[in-house]
Amino acid sequence: MEQQTIAASVKERKVKGKVEINIQKCKGCELCTLACKEGVLSVSNHINLKGYRYIVANNDLCTGCVNCALVCPDAVISVYRTPLKKKSADKSIGKEE
Amino acid sequence: MEQQTIAASVKERKVKGKVEINIQKCKGCELCTLACKEGVLSVSNHINLKGYRYIVANNDLCTGCVNCALVCPDAVISVYRTPLKKKSADKSIGKEE
Amino acid sequence: MTIEERSNIDIIQEKDNNIIGEPYETVYQKPGTLIDVDMHYCPGCYHSLVHKLLMEIIEEMDIQEQTIGVAPVGCSVFAYDYMDIDMQQAAHGRAAAVATGIKRLLPDKYVFTYQGDGDLAAIGIAETIHAINRGENILIVFINNAVYGMTSGQMAPTTLTGMQTTTSPAGRDTNIHGHPIKISELVAPLPGAFYVTRQAVNNANGVRRTKKALQNAFNYQRLKKGTCLVEIVGNCPSNWKMTPIECTGFVEEQMMKTFPVGDIKLPKAEDLKNLKEA
Amino acid sequence: MTIEERSNIDIIQEKDNNIIGEPYETVYQKPGTLIDVDMHYCPGCYHSLVHKLLMEIIEEMDIQEQTIGVAPVGCSVFAYDYMDIDMQQAAHGRAAAVATGIKRLLPDKYVFTYQGDGDLAAIGIAETIHAINRGENILIVFINNAVYGMTSGQMAPTTLTGMQTTTSPAGRDTNIHGHPIKISELVAPLPGAFYVTRQAVNNANGVRRTKKALQNAFNYQRLKKGTCLVEIVGNCPSNWKMTPIECTGFVEEQMMKTFPVGDIKLPKAEDLKNLKEA
Amino acid sequence: MLEELIVAGFGGQGVLSMGMTLAYAGMVEGKEISWMPSYGPEMRGGTANCITIISDNKISSPILSCFDTAIVLNQPSMDKFATRVKPGGLLLYESGTILRPSDRKDIAIVGIPATAEALKMKNARIMNMIILGAYLHLKPVVSLDSILEALKKVLPEKYHHLLPINEMALEKGEQLIHELEEPVMLVC
């Protein structure tokens, strides 16, 4: 049901984001899923070599807000975005919401 | 010259005091002389067995206020007073001025 | 999740399925100063997160060559395996003394310690307070997770009232164990403390603010005006016996009550003038 | 006065010349609990004075049998030679831990430590803070004379800014040595601290107030509500290189500026209710 | 009787408790026992093992370099301990997790799909008990009764409702041995 709402918001996105997850390094702590309000991230049904259920992304919903990457303890997530305007300062951390 | 003033005050005393100095234990620090405002105490011209110039008292001037005894680090001074009214509490320390 | 539960999932070796094409530009990436190995920290442990932040700052400020870190005993004792900077491993509790030794000899380098609460607040409180009192121009990064992580969950000086640990099985009893020590509040009044703040990385904004605080602290170190202490509310899924997400809840509902986030001591404006000029 | 100056006075053995007859009554006398030997302290040293006060209180409260003292290393290490109570000599800095060991086993006895500033504020600050943080029901008597007396006048954590000592020959430089630590102010905010006060024995009224503070602290110990710390501004004629009278001036003009006397933390009225009832 | 056994796998697979259950059972039967865990620096995710010795006589060294039996539950443990089984000994492993067992010919090598069976029984945690059941069938160093007695000590009171499923798991292990295609030939 929440899926609905999220899908709706997708349409309004001004920038498109994509996340890339290094699944072998992911420890499946799920903190990123908590941070992502767009519902991009979910736990896979598979486990990686370390034995953790890693995270997979539905990049269609991604706004590139970097919240997930910020909270990922193991620096597993890279985030990409379609350029809007170049912002020079503090590129990696985004703006506080 | 100060002697004069002190002598004057003697007459007005309601209680008479006496101090007793254990001169062999006195270290001649002179803190008692600073504490005694009646000029009772002065440094002797003699030294005791430990090599210190000890303190002597002119008990005629003593009011028994115990100030000297309180500040004597080495507990060398005993103080006696003619009784006025019996005060039961805290006899050893006197009243704060 | 225990391995037993995990085992109903096949172990697979899947190729990364997120391939990025144009016209995307990178907005977040692991800093190059964070060595590309698995960190031994438990899943969801904030230690790894703070490591990442520190390495981001060092990369962004381009001070890898100017920075020396000190990590004493605690779960972060292996920090030198992850941070691509010169580091010293210190005896339990003595990071602030070790950092003093370094900084006094290398006054123009950035020197920071990275300490847990057992380390900094229990055995190392003397070294901590005296380094701060001398106003050593170092940064103390203080990860307060309210337990001894490495040794498996004993009570720390910061353990919350009533919190169960292996050495306070009936919960921390203030009559016996005393109240949790608030280190930041304790040391802030010392004139040697230049900047004291408490942050938490419980959500993305918390991470942003924590990073800002750490950035400030690195910048302030150039002023040589005293010690910066950045306390970060930590977690410990393994010893709190919670999932990382449960930990986040505990941090927000319990930890932050006893250890409220916010700045505790800010530099005076006049002190910061020089920094802006530089 | 050096021995050379003294030598122009004959050594004599004079009989006490103050013989007291009736109708005088005794209003002040050395307490019986202060052992009748010469104390090794330098002339005019406040250590002896505070010893005397403590023994007066123990005599007046009639708690000789209930009291155990702990004196660590410092000029007062020989305290057990003077105080007629059971005592333990502790390692440098560790009096609070030793007292903890005693008090936890003998919770109904009065336990106090008697510590110098080098001892309590330098090497022993960890034990001090943690004992107070645990709220150990002990009394800490803290003689702050701003130098290391016993070892001949080195700088202490409490040495005043600019003050010359053998290890700060150019005066304490806050940029190098930090500011003097105000222990009472530092520990008072800890919930385990029940009563924190700073007093001075620079004159008779100061002695009265100090004694009252110590008396309070002994009484409060019965409540088992936490640690009492009575800081007493000390002196050190030998290492300050002043006469005792000059010291008094220095205490009043310099020491009390950095270490103002007064109560820093008072028990709450409700806590004291039990005491009055008892 | 002297059985020198190592159990090895991931921390969390129930490695230590398997050895401990055996040790308790040995005690129930009045045997001499020693149980020696290896303890690692990591809180989680490391490998764990324990050496359990059950003997009629007093036990000398609790630390051994070769074993009558090795029970291994993950690949690293297989790689490490397969070579340490004494000739004629037993190497028992979880066949769902370990894809490359040893190719030694001088020992009995037995794989059991205990994980899968445990999942069928809807309780992943009893995997170790299935293995234990299989082991005890192959080497009855202690009786099943003693094991059940031991479980009461190893499991905290509040988990005693799990005793029946543990018993079922032990039996399942025995059964799995019967179902093996080739019969197991133990030398000793």
Place this chain on the structure above:
Amino acid sequence: MLEELIVAGFGGQGVLSMGMTLAYAGMVEGKEISWMPSYGPEMRGGTANCITIISDNKISSPILSCFDTAIVLNQPSMDKFATRVKPGGLLLYESGTILRPSDRKDIAIVGIPATAEALKMKNARIMNMIILGAYLHLKPVVSLDSILEALKKVLPEKYHHLLPINEMALEKGEQLIHELEEPVMLVC
């Protein structure tokens, strides 16, 4: 030449500096020297002593139990060290302070009223130099010139205006020996 000397008295009587002056003078003359203070726990009021050795050859033990000369400035030191003077040695003491000198017959015992003389010279502090002058007259182990040279090192710069009075004191000491009723008979 080998002189093994102890100087003992109250802390503050200039005991240590007397030995140190001798040591410096020895150094000026290129001799081997050692100066060993005894250090006590008390800041003030304790007794102090120092062993000074001046020798043409390398010095072995800096700690000695008997001495060629003992210079004692208070009664406790007299009581302690009189017995430690080697037969034929010298025991020099301040006669104003020490009322009970030793009654040994096998050594030379010389008392000097140095305190009184120092007071006459209006400087109590030079008492030790008077004694030193007396000693050097009895045992010229170093020359007076060397002593004066040494004093420049021992006395901090700001006290160099006191050098003349120290010289006078040294001479006074020599003179006091001449004024003694009985001449001093030194064996060695």
Place this chain on the structure above:
Amino acid sequence: MTETKLMKGNEALAEAAILAGCDAYFGYPITPQSEVLEYLAREMPVRGGVVLQAESEVASINMVYGAAGAGFRAMTSSSSPGISLMQECISYMAGAELPCLVVNVNRAGPGLGTIQPGQGDYFQSVKGGGHGDYKLIVLAPSSVQEMADHVFLGFDLADKYRNPVLLLSDGAIGQMMEKVQFHAYQPPRVDKSSWATIGKPKTRSRNYITSLFIQPEQMEQHNQKLEAKFRLMRENEVRFEEMNTTDAEYLFVAYGLSARICQKAMDISRAKGIKVGLLRPITLFPYPSKRLAELAPQLKLVLSVELNSGQMVEDVRLAVNGKVPVEFYGRMGGMMPTPESIAEHLETLIKYHHDN
């Protein structure tokens, strides 16, 4: 009372402490012995007695000092780095003649090292890691049962001699489980009223605890008093275990865990016809030197086996005083010598000494 239990070494030790009437435990967590504190934190409040987690090892041992000085049975435990921090106060306690039990669950060093078992703290324990002339009675358990037994023994000896007793275990003995029995025990009634600080009644003069003797004469007198005590320990408290020594031509000397391994090595060698025995010192101080000297004439070779670079071997050499060659075999860093490798090493040495 003599129920048999299966327990970890550390837990058996903790349980024994309670049964031995330990009044107070003060400690600080460190692997591999945190179970002691954890066990007591659980049990002591229920079963009586004080347990307190201190802020450091320095604080722990000083709390023990205070409690012991007040006449109570007090103990602490730690592992190597933590024990190093206690050296000052241990020396103080020996100086002040305070009985207490200190437990070192030895891990491999130096420095932070590793948490795996080791015996690298032998010198520190036996020769004196602290300053000045003092000795600890050092007990070396080699089983879980002894982890328990030595607690009773340790407290009794501590009280008997008014001296700290060190129980020197290692990570393996601490972590392993074995059967253990607790026998009925009644702490001996020791009258400490002549020195313990429990408050001075009018009827006696004050008691004070001190290790300070500023006058050298007094200090030396005190030293001599202590030395006399250490002599007495040497005479009366030597404990060791001997196996297969009657006909032995070769001898393993080993304590604690390594003695257990040697026992197996001995079986291996004996099976090959090599007449080897084992002497296991139970007290490391006082050391069974006399017994070693007695055995020396019948021996061709002694092999000291340790989990260090060769420490106890010095005491073995001192004991036999050149009468028989003494060799050393050891592993370090938490690595364990296998019984096979020990047996093999012995054979090599036999050949070497035979050839030379």
Place this chain on the structure above:
Amino acid sequence: MTETKLMKGNEALAEAAILAGCDAYFGYPITPQSEVLEYLAREMPVRGGVVLQAESEVASINMVYGAAGAGFRAMTSSSSPGISLMQECISYMAGAELPCLVVNVNRAGPGLGTIQPGQGDYFQSVKGGGHGDYKLIVLAPSSVQEMADHVFLGFDLADKYRNPVLLLSDGAIGQMMEKVQFHAYQPPRVDKSSWATIGKPKTRSRNYITSLFIQPEQMEQHNQKLEAKFRLMRENEVRFEEMNTTDAEYLFVAYGLSARICQKAMDISRAKGIKVGLLRPITLFPYPSKRLAELAPQLKLVLSVELNSGQMVEDVRLAVNGKVPVEFYGRMGGMMPTPESIAEHLETLIKYHHDN
């Protein structure tokens, strides 16, 4: 440059530190060595170098750790109780292979003891007061000149072996004045860039200082590396002084102050026709065992003279391995054996051994 000065041992040591290029001194006051800190607090700020009074000995040595880890010549000094507190970090420094100079101006213990000189810290210094397998190079000056010389030597050896060096003096040598000369000295250029933490340039991989090797295999490897270093020290760094040994039938072995006293005792005995010599170990680790073993055959008796209850005597016995009787004579608690009493003791022993 080679002006002769009259200085206290402690001051000569402090002056030498400056001349030896000591970059940093961290210390805490304690009698009888506070002059070192006081001297440096006066001189260092003027002549360059860092001097800092730490809050404790634990902090001092950890500051040294930091400075040494950053590649600087760093030192601390203390006396017995303070040195005990440093044992953990000293073990860390040995483990992390950090060069530094630690000075112990030994006073008599145990415990607070007295401030008078002693040699009771021999075991702690030489065998290892800290945990784990490690060794310090231990230098034992016996004159004010050596108090200075050993500072240069100590720093050089520390750098050469990347190991802490302990200068073990005593209160008497620290407090006495003698002539001392300072020779021109240029600190050797030691390249520490491969390990010192001074900030990682892009051109090299990071440096880190650690004594942690959690895997036993790695830890043992590290232990073996350290042991190899200690072997090298044993081979190359033994230093001692010999007097009258050519024809000696008896031998005093003594270091530091007691060697000075023995020298006089030797003169006394020689004067009586007793052929006694003196061996004075200058390095206590590595110990001149080889030389002692060489001398053993010509000797009838060896007497180890110490200001303790008999510590170094064990190393003497280990060295001669039963080939000649080794006896001990010592005083404790700050009391000094007189040359006469030593000579007398030797005579008694000669008679005793002759009769037995």
